Amino acid sequence: MKILVTGAAGFIGAHCVLRLLSDGHQVCGLDNFNDYYDPQLKHDRVDWVREQVGDFPLAKVDLADAEALDALFECEQPQVVIHLAAQAGVRYSLENPRAYLDSNLSGFLNILESCRHHPVRHLIYASSSSVYGANQHTPYSVKDNVDHPLSLYAATKKANESMAHSYSHLFGIPCTGLRFFTVYGPWGRPDMSPIQFARAIAEGQPLKLFNYGQHQRDFTYIDDIIESIARLVERAPQPAPDWNREQPDPASSMAPWRIYNIGGQQPVALKDYLALLEKHLGQKALVELLPLQPGDVLNTCADTSDLALATGFQPRIELDEGLGRFIAWFRDYYPLRSAHSPFMAGL
Structure with a gap:
């Protein structure tokens, strides 16, 4: 399939592009190469991927630029979007909170709008274990309450899950959110x-x-994260037939929307x-x-039983x-x- 990977020069993004190309998918990448950390590392990651599997198109686009993002969707017509780009870091969100609004909220809205106007089979997006916040009941289950984030970064990731659900419900976009646990x-x-x-x-x-x-x-090793993503690409969620509005399951929906933990x-x-x-x-x-x-x-500790049921895989x-x-x-x-x-x- 043709897959758009955002944050393609990032840590998880570069590994993801490598795996998808190795699996025979057609991949186009997006990254803004910002200077949150040394951009040379991002360029080196891209070179590493290209050395192993050859060239792939990589657009320098900022998520906050809705017009440029929509033009990229119009040009590439991806069937699947794997959205990994974001402003990362819990502590940095205390220093520069507005960066999180631009990338994690406005940028994610632009992704959803592009998926709406250029329909895709599946939107997979990165969430975070930080959404569990003040919840001290471990292992964290996707069925747990996540109403008490402890940082703005966590709050933006929780907001992403809610935004994706609304677009999934309103426009039928199959959306899968992945709560990553300390990837290394x-x-x-x-x-x-x-x-x-x-x-x-x-x-x-x-x-x-x-x-x-x-x-x-x-801690979750990068290869386990990538294996999980690769298995989910062609497993677009369907509306849960037994979803109960009176006792709603927080991890599924009457819309084609799912949440999974990926942790060690x-x-x-x-x-x-x-x-x-x-x-x-x-x-x-x-x-x-x-x-x-x-x-x-x-x-933090992940309950990955839902991931195992959906994919037959758990981090190992x-x-x-x-x-x-x-x-x-x-x-x-x-x-x-x-x-x-x-x-x-x-x-």
């Missing part, structure tokens, strides 16, 4: 903990562990995660323990194996250099 692996974002921690350890710089290192996170199902304490990184790097970390930061969720790569693969890439890609300030980790 080669070509990851440099604002996330794997790269920040690895660089700090390798360079002998202090790193800051918030909540005194007591966080638990359900094995939460790991931040201190244990750090110990694995130390093992693979062969070096000890210099650690500064600090209190909980605003917007942070204490613990253990953290020790995944971090080993990540560190092998890290050593190859990042030159070790001196730094003069501690790394701030974004879990």
Whole structure:
């Protein structure tokens, strides 16, 4: 099929493009190559994909530019849209909240409008485990309440799910939302903990562990995320025949709309995660323990039973194996250099 991948130069997006092209799909990409982090990493990801599977069209378009986005849909006529572009980062949303309105809300509305006016078979879009917010009942189920987000980033992702439902109901757009749980692996974002921690350890710089290192996170290796997406591409949701308005299921609908968790199902304490990184790097970390930061969720753990029922697949790569693969890439890609300030980790 012809598939449009937004955020195609991003961490998940580049891996997704590689897999879809390898599977024989026709892929067109979109990315705005913004400077939230070094755009060179984005260009290097694209080069990595092209070296393995050849060239693919990649448009430099900002999601907030409705006219340019609609023109791209008109030109490419995608059958499936995998929407991975967004302004990421919980802590950055405390510093620059308006960036999240432009990309995650206005940009997502533009995606929905383009899917409305250029009908697609399936819209798959990235949500986040952060939507569970103040909910402390784990493992998180797609049937749980998500009415108490703890950051603006989480609130925009919850809003995306609601916006998608309204368009699915009104215009019959089959929509699948994916709540990702702490994705890591080669070509990851440099604002996330794997790269920040690895660089700090390798360079002998202090790193800051918030909540005194007591966080638990359900880490998900990138290949498991991509396998889940690949299996869902041709599984466009249908209206749930037994959906009950008096006892509504939050994960399904009378519209062609679904929500799935994608997580490793094995939460790991931040201190244990750090110990694995130390093992693979062969070096000890210099650690500064600090209190909980605003917007942070204490613990995450995914219930992926709905994903398994829909696709026959659940994430399976253990953290020790995944971090080993990540560190092998890290050593190859990042030159070790001196730094003069501690790394701030974004879990």
